[in-house]
Amino acid sequence: xxxxxxxxxxxxxxxxxxxxxxxxxxxxxxxxxxxxxxxxxxxxxxxxxxxxxxxxxxxxxxxxxxxxxxxxxxxxxxxxxxxxxxxxxxxxxxxxxxxxxxxxxxxxxxxxxxxxxxxxxxxxxxxxxxxxxx
Numbered sequence: 130x131x132x133x134x135x136x137x138x139x140x141x142x143x144x145x146x147x148x149x150x151x152x153x154x155x156x157x158x159x160x161x162x163x164x165x166x167x168x169x170x171x172x173x174x175x176x177x178x179x180x181x182x183x184x185x186x187x188x189x190x191x192x193x194x195x196x197x198x199x200x201x202x203x204x205x206x207x208x209x210x211x212x213x214x215x216x217x218x219x220x221x222x223x224x225x226x227x228x229x230x231x232x233x234x235x236x237x238x239x240x241x242x243x244x245x246x247x248x249x250x251x252x253x254x255x256x257x258x259x260x261x262x263x
Contacts, residue, residue, distance in 0.1 A: 143181065154187060154203035161204065172205040173242060176215050182222035189239060207240030216243055 138144065157172065164170045174188055190202025210216045219241060 143179070145181075145184070150184065150187065151200050155200075158201070158204045171207075172203070173207045173209050173240075174203075174205055175209045175211065175244075176219055177209075177211045180215065180218065182219060185219060185222075207242055209242045209244050211244055213243070213247060216241060 135144070161170045161172055176185055179185075185208050187200075188203040188205045189208065190200075191204050193199065193201050208219065210219060219239075
């Protein structure tokens with residue numbers, strides 16, 4: 130991607146300092162790994178803070194990738210979503226084979242937890258597909 134000046138970026142746009150993100154995820158992973166509790170802390174950050182599949186992938190990554198050998202990832206156990214729309218957005222990005230969330234290690238399974246009750250007709254029936262709901 131070519132380098133752009135801020136005034137050349139169409140808005141709305143998320144401009145992310147990826148080095149700061151990686152630094153924060155490393156701190157989070159270190160805190161988790163050195164937690165004084167008797168049980169390992171299981172991190173499950175909310176997708177709503179960024180709504181970006183690429184950042185979710187960095188958060189969930191458990192080991193370095195060939196494209197990024199110096200960064201092991203945030204090591205989160207899963208991701209929380211607040212709405213069915215967030216769930217569909219995240220799962221669609223995984224199903225489409227985006228990034229490294231879909232790996233041999235996890236067999237394409239990502240732990241996504243919907244934190245709210247679903248009221249009304251389940252989205253799969255609403256859309257006529259059985260993709261997310263039985």
